[in-house]
Amino acid sequence: MPRSIPGCVMLDGRAAIRRRLGLRLWLSGGWLALVLLAALLAPWISPQDPLAQDLMSGRLPPFWVPQTEPGFWLGTDSLGRDVLSRIIWGARVALIVAFVAGTLTATIGSALGLIAGYFRGWADRLISRLVDIWMAFPPVLFAILLIAVLGPGLMSIIIAIVVIDWTRFARVIRAEAMNQGAMDYVASAQVAGMPRGRIMLAEILPNVLPTIVALLSLEMGISVIVEAILSFVNLSISTDQPTWGGMIAEGRISVHQAWWVLVFPLIALFLTVLSFSQFGEGLKDRFDPVLR
Amino acid sequence: MSGYLRIRNLSVALRDSGARLLRSVSLEVAAGEVRGLVGESGAGKSMIGKAVLGILPRSVEVVEGEIWLGDVDLLRLPPAERRKRVGANAALIPQDPLTALNPSRRIGGQVTDRLVDILGWKRAKAEARALELLAEVHIPDPARVMRSYPHELSGGMRQRILIASAFAAEPRLIIADEPTTALDVTVQKQILRLIAAMQARHGTTLLFVTHDLGVVSKVCQSLSVLYAGLMVEDTTVADFFRAPAHPYSAALLAATPKYTDPWASLMPVSEAVIDAVRAEVDAAETEWRDAR
Ligand SMILES: Nc1ncnc2c1ncn2[C@@H]1O[C@H](COP(=O)(O)OP(=O)(O)OP(=O)(O)O)[C@@H](O)[C@H]1O
Ligand SMILES: [Mg+2]
Numbered sequence: 001m002p003r004s005i006p007g008c009v010m011l012d013g014r015a016a017i018r019r020r021l022g023l024r025l026w027l028s029g030g031w032l033a034l035v036l037l038a039a040l041l042a043p044w045i046s047p048q049d050p051l052a053q054d055l056m057s058g059r060l061p062p063f064w065v066p067q068t069e070p071g072f073w074l075g076t077d078s079l080g081r082d083v084l085s086r087i088i089w090g091a092r093v094a095l096i097v098a099f100v101a102g103t104l105t106a107t108i109g110s111a112l113g114l115i116a117g118y119f120r121g122w123a124d125r126l127i128s129r130l131v132d133i134w135m136a137f138p139p140v141l142f143a144i145l146l147i148a149v150l151g152p153g154l155m156s157i158i159i160a161i162v163v164i165d166w167t168r169f170a171r172v173i174r175a176e177a178m179n180q181g182a183m184d185y186v187a188s189a190q191v192a193g194m195p196r197g198r199i200m201l202a203e204i205l206p207n208v209l210p211t212i213v214a215l216l217s218l219e220m221g222i223s224v225i226v227e228a229i230l231s232f233v234n235l236s237i238s239t240d241q242p243t244w245g246g247m248i249a250e251g252r253i254s255v256h257q258a259w260w261v262l263v264f265p266l267i268a269l270f271l272t273v274l275s276f277s278q279f280g281e282g283l284k285d286r287f288d289p290v291l292r
Numbered sequence: 293m294s295g296y297l298r299i300r301n302l303s304v305a306l307r308d309s310g311a312r313l314l315r316s317v318s319l320e321v322a323a324g325e326v327r328g329l330v331g332e333s334g335a336g337k338s339m340i341g342k343a344v345l346g347i348l349p350r351s352v353e354v355v356e357g358e359i360w361l362g363d364v365d366l367l368r369l370p371p372a373e374r375r376k377r378v379g380a381n382a383a384l385i386p387q388d389p390l391t392a393l394n395p396s397r398r399i400g401g402q403v404t405d406r407l408v409d410i411l412g413w414k415r416a417k418a419e420a421r422a423l424e425l426l427a428e429v430h431i432p433d434p435a436r437v438m439r440s441y442p443h444e445l446s447g448g449m450r451q452r453i454l455i456a457s458a459f460a461a462e463p464r465l466i467i468a469d470e471p472t473t474a475l476d477v478t479v480q481k482q483i484l485r486l487i488a489a490m491q492a493r494h495g496t497t498l499l500f501v502t503h504d505l506g507v508v509s510k511v512c513q514s515l516s517v518l519y520a521g522l523m524v525e526d527t528t529v530a531d532f533f534r535a536p537a538h539p540y541s542a543a544l545l546a547a548t549p550k551y552t553d554p555w556a557s558l559m560p561v562s563e564a565v566i567d568a569v570r571a572e573v574d575a576a577e578t579e580w581r582d583a584r
Contacts, residue, residue: 030462081488092294120350121350183391183392184386184388184391184392185391185392185393185394185402187342187345187347187403188384188386188387188392188454188457189385190345190346190347190375191345191346191347191379191382191383192379192383192406192409192410192461193375193376193378193379193380193383193410194405194407194409203394203397206394206397207394207396208396208397209396
């Protein structure tokens, strides 16, 4: 019964929520912007050639250790390749996968979810059954199987992510579309003779968009992890392209002699995945017309 | 005078069990008349409105009957034509102003949509008309309200907007489904007065769903009483308040609080009356089954 609560109390609560959301949005957005810039400007800003090997300067420690060589800020790996430069170039692969796979997954999954949730009937039965069958497969196994069939490569990773994760969107958006479809505003639009397709796109879609955006951001984070996992098990793209997962796999072997080879790409991965999920949540609340 | 809306022998039943929710209901609303439709919660009042407007829930279907709007039987029209016919001639004032406006769209678009879709007007013309309509339902500063989102407005304000948009395309018939139940008492009176005034000015045929006989006595010329999907009384308001024909109606009238003596009449409908009307419903049901 919001009407009986004095307006000032409600406003105060909202302001506090908004402040907290603001900080979260800024921090996560800031990190993502940094990664995006690094990825875009990699050829110009990376201090070294990420592929250049130099066995004489292998396993150099990071810059704050006294006896290290200057120019290798985060140290080098066992082959003498610069860790910072490899992280910067690795951001490219991570973000390409995040954006392409995330967007495709969101588009396909949300479209099917919307259709199932709003049109119901046989379309819903078909799509829901498909989702159920799909979810019965263990996802990581499914991904590895797919890549084994498609052959390793950026394209295969993206396809694998879309094929596995569309159900996440389909399920959630179907439920939301069903809720929205039961509202009186949809009935009014129907009475006014608005075609059903347009009701779905013009009336329902705007109301599920905040959820799609939040899920999309989360999905981007998941895509980054999946790419890293597949690189880790050597199923990702060719080994001469630096990727965070590949670096973690290599760093793991020499963690006792050179921890920095493992830890820095891990931090980059962790912060990026965390930022994607936090950014999504923040955006969702920002989009929400009632909290706005 | 033959009515603008004529419902004949309308039965609506659950798809899976076949149980009837409306039992051969007949009802007629003359052009320009206001007919009240009363009955306890679950009697099927909203179901009648939904059947007329073509927005029945998926789980139920019309199993027999005719719904004449002017000189066509809506149930004989192909779906697309029926939608067009209903959209051009009828509109709904829904019960809950909270869910009856799309939360993520500005008011302006939601009101002008009707004019653009149904009458084929240009946006600019529709916007000018929408401003007039909002002024007609006594909304202060209509230009600002057009740019607002629903959550920025009070319940009473939203219901005014819904009334304006129901009358926007000058429909011949409006179905008001308990349009004041969700509002507080002082606002209820204003909204009732507004609907009555709009109806009189536009000469609209109005089917007014309510469970408040006090409202019926003020707004309606005739009324129908529904019990468990069975029409038990169909009469003029004057006759009803002088001498209700059916015992259930009489009990309903006796159970309505009177301003002069608020406590004296606050008793529930007696069990004997309920049993009698139940028996009547059962008899109607057997007769209907046998006839098939
Ligand atoms: N979506 C639905 N699916 C199945 N049965 C329904 C559905 N909606 C309503 N009913 C049933 O139909 C009957 C009539 O419902 P209806 O909503 O028309 O009642 P009402 O007279 O409008 O009551 P109220 O005053 O509470 O609005 C009820 O018994 C209800 O349980
Ligand atoms: Mg109802």
